[in-house]
Amino acid sequence: MTDPQVGTGLIREAKSIMADNARGRVKVETGAKRVRLYLENRLVADTLTPLLVWEKPFYPTYYVPAKDVLADLKPTGESEHSPSRGDAQVHDVLLAGATAPGKARTVPESPLEELRDAVRFDFDAFDWFEEDEPIYTHPRDPYSRIDVVASSRHFRAELDGVLLADSPNSMIAFETGLPPRYYVPITALNQDILRPSETVTHCPYKGAATYWSVQIGEEVRDDIIWGYRTPFAEVQKIAGLAAVYNEKVDIFLDGVLQERPKPRY
Incomplete structure (x- = not known):
């Protein structure tokens, strides 16, 4: 039987995430799963400490610590502004024989300290794995079931x-x-x-x-x-x-x- 206090805690956490997003704050937490992403069967990044970032209140996206990125990131000179995450620098993702133009972003001066040394890869441009299972559309929310x-x-x-x-x-x-x-x-x-x-x-x-x-x-x-x-x-x-x-x-x-x-x- 499920502990009712656990269920109550998950509901409370989900409501907190939505409330924080509504106020312009973004929840960030470190995930427990190994996360890898590939571009044309080439490994782009491999991390044991992915960041789950609720840019939208309904589901998170992954940011990857820069130290765990294996691909080269080439700045395009473009930038994008987010009131909550700061100014993002747009990058091309380069691997031997494969390129994903403009499919990565960094926010080195983000007001969210956890994101300053992380990379956000466009989810649809890569093949993603949590541990050894492929994932689609967006990361699974640990507070959903x-x-x-x-x-x-x-x-x-x-x-x-x-x-x-x-x-x-x-x-x-x-x-x-x-x-x-x-x-x-x-x-x-x-x-x-x-x-x-x-x-x-x-x-x-x-x-x-x-x-x-x-x-x-x-x-x-x-x-x-x-x-x-x-x-x-x-x-x-x-x-x-x-x-x-x-x-x-x-x-x-x-x-x-x-x-x-x-x-x-």
Whole structure:
């Protein structure tokens, strides 16, 4: 059984991070994972002391201590200003046979002392690993978690009065900072209105998601439904199931219409 004081502490910490960001301060802490990043299979940096920096309140990014950077950084002469982190110098990342133009930043005179000797690499430009596992989109937030539990509450989803999905049960994913997501068998979806989508997104906690759009009359609503065919081991219970955007559709549980959550961002 989880210690309720631990859960309370995590919630308090997450709220503190959001409050600090709202006031213009940025939380910085040293991570416990080995972090490596690669450019075209060439090692750019390897650190045991990555910095987790909450530039946005919802998730962190990594800064790498300069001493652990193996690539050459060439200043471009450009700079970017942040009220909380100071003036950043933009750099090209250079390795033998590989270059990432303008994909690194340093803030040597940052008001945040921890960042002065660190490098921020653009996440999407490199292949990142925590220990020996690849990560996507952004680093995992140590204050976030996902619980997937089975539910026998009858699930129904509609859009403009048209049935999207109907299932006597579901798997509910409870993820920090997000509304519950209800995953049901693909066969529970209204196959007549499903349209394939080429959209693929990556979640650092769940893996790669593929999408369906829906067509109601002549109108196509893009990427309303998604699923994870091969999710990460931690959330295997949603493998092969599908979920709908609570924020965009009407969801009924045991016949009761649920309030639509507001979009997170």
